[in-house]
Amino acid sequence: MSKKVIVAGGGLAGLSAAARLAYNGYDVTLLEKAPKLGGRAITIPLKGFNFNFGAHAIYARDKSVLRRYESEIGLEVDWKDFSPSKAYYDLGSYTTLMPATLEGLYRTKILDSQNKWRFAYEVFKTMASIEKGEEGIPIGQYLEKEPPKVRDLLLTIASSNFFTNEPEKIPSPLFFQYYKRLFSTQRAVSYIGGGWQAIVESFSKIIEDHGGKIITKEKVSGIELDGNRISKIIGKETTYTADEYILCIPPKELHQLFADTPYESTFEIYRNYSSTQVVVYDVGLKERIPSPYTYVYQKEKKVFITDISYYDTTCIPEGGQLMQAIAYLNDEEAAANKANEKVADIESVYDKHFPGWRDQLVAKRISKKAVVQEIKCIHDQKLLPVKLYSLDNVYFAGDWCQGEGQLSELSFSSAYEVTNRIMNKTTAS
Numbered sequence: 001m002s003k004k005v006i007v008a009g010g011g012l013a014g015l016s017a018a019a020r021l022a023y024n025g026y027d028v029t030l031l032e033k034a035p036k037l038g039g040r041a042i043t044i045p046l047k048g049f050n051f052n053f054g055a056h057a058i059y060a061r062d063k064s065v066l067r068r069y070e071s072e073i074g075l076e077v078d079w080k081d082f083s084p085s086k087a088y089y090d091l092g093s094y095t096t097l098m099p100a101t102l103e104g105l106y107r108t109k110i111l112d113s114q115n116k117w118r119f120a121y122e123v124f125k126t127m128a129s130i131e132k133g134e135e136g137i138p139i140g141q142y143l144e145k146e147p148p149k150v151r152d153l154l155l156t157i158a159s160s161n162f163f164t165n166e167p168e169k170i171p172s173p174l175f176f177q178y179y180k181r182l183f184s185t186q187r188a189v190s191y192i193g194g195g196w197q198a199i200v201e202s203f204s205k206i207i208e209d210h211g212g213k214i215i216t217k218e219k220v221s222g223i224e225l226d227g228n229r230i231s232k233i234i235g236k237e238t239t240y241t242a243d244e245y246i247l248c249i250p251p252k253e254l255h256q257l258f259a260d261t262p263y264e265s266t267f268e269i270y271r272n273y274s275s276t277q278v279v280v281y282d283v284g285l286k287e288r289i290p291s292p293y294t295y296v297y298q299k300e301k302k303v304f305i306t307d308i309s310y311y312d313t314t315c316i317p318e319g320g321q322l323m324q325a326i327a328y329l330n331d332e333e334a335a336a337n338k339a340n341e342k343v344a345d346i347e348s349v350y351d352k353h354f355p356g357w358r359d360q361l362v363a364k365r366i367s368k369k370a371v372v373q374e375i376k377c378i379h380d381q382k383l384l385p386v387k388l389y390s391l392d393n394v395y396f397a398g399d400w401c402q403g404e405g406q407l408s409e410l411s412f413s414s415a416y417e418v419t420n421r422i423m424n425k426t427t428a429s
């Protein structure tokens, strides 16, 4: 008889874990509290446009764990690669090409020629693992030995990859580990044709085609323990038993689930960590606004705009345009409710680079407090391990868990690691 696995949470982590196990012959049931699957990876149709939460950008797709889901279990992804020649920095008085490629580095005005050599040397040292950072030293401090312009550029790049306006707080080892991977890829940024919806549907299909069950509107509200094992998971009206349990629900929910058990305090710390938050402002336009950019980052305001529909035409009605702007929020700004100021900042960047957008506006979607990553990767915050020594048949996955990359890559990679462990355990027993 095949092993039973319950997966709680139908975001990208839960879906990918459930799909891999169902494909490999496990008896999988996925429980999701919302009516729809996808969690934060959602696609919302509005007046003929498909607004995605997030630009659904996958970084270094040729090194992404998604490649393994594609080749091993038949995940279907319609990749749309980003054009670095259309990515610009807006530095206030001038706009210049991003140094995302060698040509971009040659042409950009963000550095003078001496600093370009220095920057290229930094990239080389990162790729060759000569630079690894130091445990306990944040990257802002670590880079103080660099010329100010080179340091500033490295931090600006980190700002956009980590979705943060405090890039200097990223732990230096994490910074170099991340950029070793990113600098050595041919596919630094790619989007998913059809948006998050396409990937959510592909994972769901794999689950159902392989006999897995998906139950939506089923909030997991409690657990029963038998020593150091979960013996039952409690839903709204049903209890579920399995051999292994994968909890792909955020730290706040985990803390609630383990309340009044000996494990409550374990989850307390993760619940209290701060998350990466942004303001998102998407606009759907009747007609395209001509522009040399598909990506522009306004450095001072820390706002970036992506022309999503340039890459993914499935998200627009014919002739239209869908753009997404994101402004980063640090903890103080989030607490002080600075979202309205960020909305005004974003509109001014749209005005500057896409004049006439207001006249073409058909639909817009503003989210003033979107959680990009549940646990922000800054010093003094740690991601949750995928398995605790003290709990035997329980695993964790999500962008709050230890894994590779950032954002959804953490969800996919932690899910992959968890499924490896369950499959290895079965082989061994």
Ligand SMILES: Cc1cc2nc3c(=O)[nH]c(=O)nc-3n(C[C@H](O)[C@H](O)[C@H](O)COP(=O)(O)OP(=O)(O)OC[C@H]3O[C@@H](n4cnc5c(N)ncnc54)[C@H](O)[C@@H]3O)c2cc1C
Pocket: 008, 009, 010, 011, 012, 013, 014, 031, 032, 033, 034, 037, 038, 039, 040, 041, 053, 054, 055, 056, 057, 058, 059, 218, 219, 220, 221, 248, 249, 250, 253, 278, 280, 370, 371, 372, 373, 397, 398, 399, 400, 406, 407, 408, 409, 411
């Ligand atoms: C504005 C924005 C932009 C982004 N841009 C990008 C990007 O360009 N690239 C990228 O890689 N990532 C991006 N991300 C991040 C990406 O969306 C997330 O990392 C990813 O979707 C997280 O998936 P997850 O499964 O780990 O968590 P979640 O999506 O949070 O999934 C958790 C799931 O658990 C369910 N749940 C919670 N509690 C319970 C319970 N008690 N019982 C049952 N179910 C429960 C929730 O409903 C949810 O479906 C962005 C996010 C945002 C908000």
